[in-house]
Structure formats: structure tokens, C-alpha cells
Amino acid sequence: MPASFLPSQLRRVYYTGNVEKKTNLDEYLADLGISEGGEVEAEPAATLPAAEGVLPGQSPEQVVRAFLEGLLRRIKPSLQLSVHTRGDTIAAEIEGSGAASLIGKEGRTLAAIELLAYTRLMRDCARTELRVQVDAAGYRRRHEEQLAELAQRSAVQAMKSGEAVHLAPQPPGDRRIIHLVLKESPGVSTESEGEGENRHVVIHPK
Amino acid sequence: MAELADLVEYLVASVVDDPSQVRVSVRRDPELHFKVQVAPGEEGRVIGRSGRVIQAIRTVVRVADPNHRRLRIDLVTPER
Numbered sequence: 001m002p003a004s005f006l007p008s009q010l011r012r013v014y015y016t017g018n019v020e021k022k023t024n025l026d027e028y029l030a031d032l033g034i035s036e037g038g039e040v041e042a043e044p045a046a047t048l049p050a051a052e053g054v055l056p057g058q059s060p061e062q063v064v065r066a067f068l069e070g071l072l073r074r075i076k077p078s079l080q081l082s083v084h085t086r087g088d089t090i091a092a093e094i095e096g097s098g099a100a101s102l103i104g105k106e107g108r109t110l111a112a113i114e115l116l117a118y119t120r121l122m123r124d125c126a127r128t129e130l131r132v133q134v135d136a137a138g139y140r141r142r143h144e145e146q147l148a149e150l151a152q153r154s155a156v157q158a159m160k161s162g163e164a165v166h167l168a169p170q171p172p173g174d175r176r177i178i179h180l181v182l183k184e185s186p187g188v189s190t191e192s193e194g195e196g197e198n199r200h201v202v203i204h205p206k
Numbered sequence: 207m208a209e210l211a212d213l214v215e216y217l218v219a220s221v222v223d224d225p226s227q228v229r230v231s232v233r234r235d236p237e238l239h240f241k242v243q244v245a246p247g248e249e250g251r252v253i254g255r256s257g258r259v260i261q262a263i264r265t266v267v268r269v270a271d272p273n274h275r276r277l278r279i280d281l282v283t284p285e286r
Contacts, residue, residue: 067220074213075270101269109269112262119251119259120220 063124064090064132067117076102090121092134099137107143110134111171144177151181151203158205159187165203169194175201208232213270214240214279217263222248237276240267249281 058066065083072079072094079096094102102109118132135141150167158165167178175192178201182190189204211232219225227245232238244252253260264279271277 070216070220071213071266074209074216075266104265104269109265112265115254115258115262116217116220116266119254123221123223 058124059085060121060125060127060130061085061090063121064092064117067120068092068094068113068134071113071116088129089131089133090117092117092132094134094136095138100139102136103139107139110136110139143174147174147177148181151178154203155182155185155188158203162205164205166193167201167203169198169200172199175199178203210238210267210271211240213267214242214263217266218242218244218252221254221259222251224248237278238271240277240279241282242279243282246283249283252281 061083065081068081068083072081076096076098079094079099079102081092081094083090083092085091102113104110104112114132114134117134118130121130121132122128133140154165154167170178179190179192182188182203187206189206191202191204192199193202194200211230214232215228215230218230219228222228222244224245227243227248229243231241242252251259252263254262260279260281264277267279268274268277
């Protein structure tokens with residue numbers, strides 16, 4: 001990733017509808033969370049034109065909650081929604097009978113809902129350091145537990161063998177979890193290698 | 207079907223700067239065919255980088271359709 005690829009440029013690229021291949025935004029954000037998290041400053045929201053229909057001063061959590069409430073009202077009004085802010089992550093959980101229908105194959109429907117919620121959030125708040133995570137019927141939580149186990153197991157393997165362990169290619173959010181789980185681990189370091197669909201985590205023994 | 211058109215309108219209105227100019231029409235031909243119109247210059251917002259936003263809208267609408275029909279979403283340019 002070129003170091004000059006700043007958030008302000010990112011947003012401009014994002015909104016022009018330019019369809020040529022760019023650095024994946026999620027990847028960018030995921031990597032930010034690991035290595036450059038504290039160094040990125042969000043553009044002050046005041047410099048952006050106010051979007052119509054948005055109350056000034058709405059918190060990011062309120063924006064995400066409002067978006068998801070509107071969505072659920074239209075597709076499954078019986079489901080329950082809870083939204084919390086944890087650090088830079090706005091985490092939403094959808095529960096109730098039939099909530100699992102919002103997961104999709106390998107969480108693709110959740111990813112679509114997350115992208116739309118994030119797009120709405122950027123329109124209304126323009127705080128690029130934020131992430132949006134949407135879970136339904138505990139899918140993400142279980143998935144994260146499995147990823148954490150995989151990370152720990154692979155770290156042990158790397159330390160025992162003294163050789164780098166290459167994990168299978170994963171989407172940005174999954175790689176991010178592996179990095180985070182092993183961040184404080186004294187015996188190993190992690191990095192992502194490969195491009196596009198082939199990008200994967202490599203765990204190096206120290 | 208009217209509910210699905212409302213959903214499409216809601217999602218599109220959530221990503222553009224001027225939600226008041228969003229228009230959605232729908233017909234069966236035989237797949238579900240939505241025509242979406244937004245303020246001039248805002249088409250890119252609905253499409254997103256590499257088409258990710260429009261693809262996400264399609265994914266969510268498909269889940270909401272109880273019959274899981276094939277669906278098509280087109281952006282139409284208003285006549286001047």
C-alpha cells in the first residue's frame with residue numbers, strides 16, 4: 001500500500017464511482033487497525049457539506065442504529081437490534097427468530113449490510129477511523145472464536161517448528177482478527193502476504 | 207413487491223447526498239427489475255468502488271425477497 005494513500009484521497013476515490021481496481025478499503029482499514037491505528041486523523045466533519053436529512057451532531061452509533069432500524073423495519077420487523085461502541089468499532093447485533101437468515105453464505109449478507117452501514121456512516125459522519133461490525137444470531141462471535149483458536153494453534157506450531165506458518169487466504173476482517181489475537185504474543189510476529197484473493201496471514205516465530 | 211421497491215429506495219437514499227431525488231420503479235419482466243434514478247452526479251455513490259455498493263444493495267434485497275427471485279437493478283439517467 002503506498003504511504004501516500006491518505007483517507008481523504010480514499011474517500012474521493014470511493015465516491016467517484018470509479019470502477020477500476022483500487023486497494024481494497026477494508027484491507028486498508030484492517031491494516032490500519034494493526035499498525036497505523038493511532039496515526040491517522042479523521043478529517044473534521046465540519047469541512048464536509050451537511051447531508052440532507054441528518055441531524056447535526058448525531059453520534060456514529062446513532063447513525064448506524066438509525067440505518068439498521070430502518071433496514072430491519074423493511075425486511076424483518078420482529079428482529080431485535082442492539083448497537084454498542086467499543087473503541088473505534090460500532091458493533092451491532094441482530095437477534096430473534098429468523099435472524100440467521102441475514103448471515104448469508106460465509107457471512108456475505110452481513111458483509112453487505114456492514115458495507116451499506118459504513119457507507120451511510122461515512123456520508124453522515126466522515127470518521128474514517130471507525131469500523132462497523134454487524135452480527136446476526138451470534139455468527140460473527142462464533143466465527144471470531146474459531147479464528148482465535150486457529151491463531152493460537154498456528155502460533156504454537158510456528159514456535160515449535162521454528163518455521164513460518166502460512167494460513168489459508170482470508171478476507172480482510174478475518175486477517176485482522178488473527179493479527180489482533182497474536183499482537184501481544186511474545187513468541188511470534190504476524191504479517192499479511194500475497195495480493196487480492198490470495199492475501200493471507202503468515203505467522204513467524206521470533 | 208412494493209415493499210421491496212421501498213427497501214431499494216431506502217438503501218439508495220442512505221448512500222447519496224440528496225435522498226429527496228431518489229426514484230425507484232419496479233416491474234416483473236419476468237425477473238424483478240428495479241430502475242433507480244438519483245440526482246445527477248450521484249450515480250457513482252450508488253455503484254461504489256468496483257461496484258461494491260450496488261452489489262451490497264442487491265444482496266440485501268435478495269434476502270428480503272420471500273421468493274428469492276432473480277433481480278436486476280439498473281441506474282437510469284433522467285432525461286434532460
